[in-house]
Amino acid sequence: MSIDTIRPVHGEEGGSRRRRVNKPDLIITSVLLVVFVAAYLMATGWKELAAYFPLGVSGAGAIASASFLVRVLFFPPKPDAPKTDVPESAKSMAEQEYEFFKNLTSRDWISSICWLGGFFIALAIFGIYVAMAAFTVAYLRFQADKSWLFAAIYAVVLGGVIYGAFEIILKLPLPGGLLGLA
Amino acid sequence: MLDAIWSALGEAVTPISLLMLLIGVVIGFLVGILPGLGGAVTLALLIPVTFGMDPVPAFSLLLGMYVVSAIAGDFTSILFGIPGEPTAAAMVLDGYPLNKKGQAGRALGASLSSSAIGAIFGAILLMALIPVMRPLMMGISAPELFAAAVLGLTFIASLSSGSIHKGLVMATMGVLLSLVGIDPNLGTERYAFGSLHLWEGIGIVPVVVGLLGGAEVLQSMLDKEGHTKTAVAPHLGGILVGVKDSFRHWWLMLRASAIGAVLGILPGLGGSVSQFIAYGHAKQTSKNPEEFGNGAIEGVIASGATTTAKDGGHLVPTIAFGVPSGASMAVLLGAFLILGLNPGPEMLGEHLEVTLSLVWIIVLSTIAAVILGYLLIRPLAKLTSVTGRSLVPFLIAMLTIGAFSNTSSLDDVWIMLVFLAIGVLSTRFKWPRIPLLLGLVLGEILERYFTVSYTLFQFSWIGRPGVIVIEVIIAGMILFTAIRIALKKRAAKGELLTLGGRP
Numbered sequence A: 001m002s003i004d005t006i007r008p009v010h011g012e013e014g015g016s017r018r019r020r021v022n023k024p025d026l027i028i029t030s031v032l033l034v035v036f037v038a039a040y041l042m043a044t045g046w047k048e049l050a051a052y053f054p055l056g057v058s059g060a061g062a063i064a065s066a067s068f069l070v071r072v073l074f075f076p077p078k079p080d081a082p083k084t085d086v087p088e089s090a091k092s093m094a095e096q097e098y099e100f101f102k103n104l105t106s107r108d109w110i111s112s113i114c115w116l117g118g119f120f121i122a123l124a125i126f127g128i129y130v131a132m133a134a135f136t137v138a139y140l141r142f143q144a145d146k147s148w149l150f151a152a153i154y155a156v157v158l159g160g161v162i163y164g165a166f167e168i169i170l171k172l173p174l175p176g177g178l179l180g181l182a
Numbered sequence B: 001m002l003d004a005i006w007s008a009l010g011e012a013v014t015p016i017s018l019l020m021l022l023i024g025v026v027i028g029f030l031v032g033i034l035p036g037l038g039g040a041v042t043l044a045l046l047i048p049v050t051f052g053m054d055p056v057p058a059f060s061l062l063l064g065m066y067v068v069s070a071i072a073g074d075f076t077s078i079l080f081g082i083p084g085e086p087t088a089a090a091m092v093l094d095g096y097p098l099n100k101k102g103q104a105g106r107a108l109g110a111s112l113s114s115s116a117i118g119a120i121f122g123a124i125l126l127m128a129l130i131p132v133m134r135p136l137m138m139g140i141s142a143p144e145l146f147a148a149a150v151l152g153l154t155f156i157a158s159l160s161s162g163s164i165h166k167g168l169v170m171a172t173m174g175v176l177l178s179l180v181g182i183d184p185n186l187g188t189e190r191y192a193f194g195s196l197h198l199w200e201g202i203g204i205v206p207v208v209v210g211l212l213g214g215a216e217v218l219q220s221m222l223d224k225e226g227h228t229k230t231a232v233a234p235h236l237g238g239i240l241v242g243v244k245d246s247f248r249h250w251w252l253m254l255r256a257s258a259i260g261a262v263l264g265i266l267p268g269l270g271g272s273v274s275q276f277i278a279y280g281h282a283k284q285t286s287k288n289p290e291e292f293g294n295g296a297i298e299g300v301i302a303s304g305a306t307t308t309a310k311d312g313g314h315l316v317p318t319i320a321f322g323v324p325s326g327a328s329m330a331v332l333l334g335a336f337l338i339l340g341l342n343p344g345p346e347m348l349g350e351h352l353e354v355t356l357s358l359v360w361i362i363v364l365s366t367i368a369a370v371i372l373g374y375l376l377i378r379p380l381a382k383l384t385s386v387t388g389r390s391l392v393p394f395l396i397a398m399l400t401i402g403a404f405s406n407t408s409s410l411d412d413v414w415i416m417l418v419f420l421a422i423g424v425l426s427t428r429f430k431w432p433r434i435p436l437l438l439g440l441v442l443g444e445i446l447e448r449y450f451t452v453s454y455t456l457f458q459f460s461w462i463g464r465p466g467v468i469v470i471e472v473i474i475a476g477m478i479l480f481t482a483i484r485i486a487l488k489k490r491a492a493k494g495e496l497l498t499l500g501g502r503p
Helices: A023-043 A048-074 A093-102 A106-126 A128-143 A148-169 B002-012 B015-033 B039-050 B055-080 B086-100 B104-138 B142-153 B164-178 B204-222 B224-228 B239-248 B250-265 B271-285 B297-321 B327-338 B352-385 B388-404 B410-428 B434-457 B465-498
Strands: A005-008 A020-022
Touching: A020 A023, A020 A048, A023 A048, A023 B164, A048 B164, A048 B434, A093 B204, A093 B410, A106 A128, A106 B204, A106 B388, A106 B410, A128 A148, A128 B388, A148 B388, B002 B015, B002 B055, B002 B352, B015 B039, B015 B055, B015 B352, B039 B055, B039 B327, B055 B086, B055 B104, B055 B297, B055 B327, B055 B352, B055 B388, B086 B104, B086 B204, B086 B271, B086 B297, B086 B434, B104 B239, B104 B250, B104 B297, B104 B352, B142 B271, B142 B434, B142 B465, B164 B434, B204 B388, B204 B410, B204 B434, B239 B250, B239 B297, B250 B271, B250 B297, B271 B297, B271 B434, B271 B465, B297 B327, B297 B352, B388 B410
Parallel strands: none
Antiparallel strands: A005 A020
């Protein structure tokens, strides 16, 4: 069963256009509903002048998400007729992005989370220069299959551009990490 | 008045003024293209340089930089899908898809030319409003500003990419997120969970960068085709096509400029809000709304024109009353005082020439930006021919520095990461991202002006003439959208019946 559907609700069994509950919509709406309700409950503890707007917004959000939840559960839209042979260029940008992420494997997700996670952990500890240099060399060498020389030159140029543009010309502070290396 | 206009032009084109203007334009380009350092911060950094200068050369430097940073911010949106400035967020929606289709030149041409027209429109509006500034500003109060913010929210429908209900939920979440921090009325901590960083609220910069740029970085990281494809230079022959497109849609360009300039006058409603409102308006009134988000040139034109038109509008309350309409104008107000000028009646009488020279500075810096922009389009656009994975380190550096620069705190980087995840999940599961951003931007304005309106007038403000005008516009917009959706559904039903399917 696809991650995008959970079960048929009603409609013609075996028919090609059965209504199915959209599982991601169900989960996302439920989470948002919980957030809105929690925000509403928190706002009830504040003084009137600080609370009236959060109460109104979280209340409106809870109603909007609850009504959408009802729609997701009991009135799911009929799935569109399968679009076959649609050339990539004819698809909308949102559709292309959706399909791009939909077609990713678990390995793709884990790989990108590890690369990004590694960079941001290094950033928090060593600061932008070390993190950027290490990430650039490792990523270009092992993920993009570039040569060591290309990766090293790229890292030096990128570090130089960041230093020149942000530190020297614009005088902008950059993240130094726990070790203050910036 | 005519004499004053020509005399102001003479002041604006003296060698020292032109030199300062060129320096400002170059700095503005750098600031606009690089993420993180916004126009307001750079204005603050440049103010010490203007000590001892005459007012016109000083404003040539400051205003030249400020106007051009907004124009150049659109470049990064088009070329990399990451807004160089928060005010360039709406440009990503159609500018970047056009780039992906190989039409970077066309998008940049349309962006530059519409920005130029927008800036000139805003400058002319500023000049035209000088005689009526006082009565105009006296007619605008908190209720009108609240109503204008509600008008901004009505564009959720056209920014929800298919699902208005989802858009409504996301926009409400955006408004709720805008309430994070210390409450402006009583100082109560709201939804900050003890975090000192969140006391100041969630900054718009990390949100924009994460929400819009994050999905792009992940796509580049995981782009298996881009990994092996050879670098192909983007098609840049379309620069003039983009310019022609702008003038073909001259009416849209003028309407978007008017939206930017008028909203620019209203405190807090300039910047990204006006760009999204103009974008939503362009989509709503387009014959091909389905093309929006997929590379509609009208989306680029509307966003580009608004980006610069707002600057003229911003200056109206700053000059007339010393009331800044945003952070950048607050800094510029400081420059007025440092240079010995008192915003208010003096600027419309004794210092009228300086006021009019500001108009010329906007026009001249825009022309300089257009020339510089056309010279830089080719080298900049070549960057887009770099294969996806090779760009990843550069894009991650832009995301990180952009988010960090908000308050020079790593906490903003973590906020950016949270919104990066939200942006990717929204794309993966077809939830619209833009209403969340619009809600976040408008939330604080809505609360602030509603509180003031209620405190001053209870609910009697609903009947104020200015508010009624905006209410009629809101009702018209809702009706227009409802009719449009009904007609679209009817057409879709008819199409299905013609094909032999069941409605």
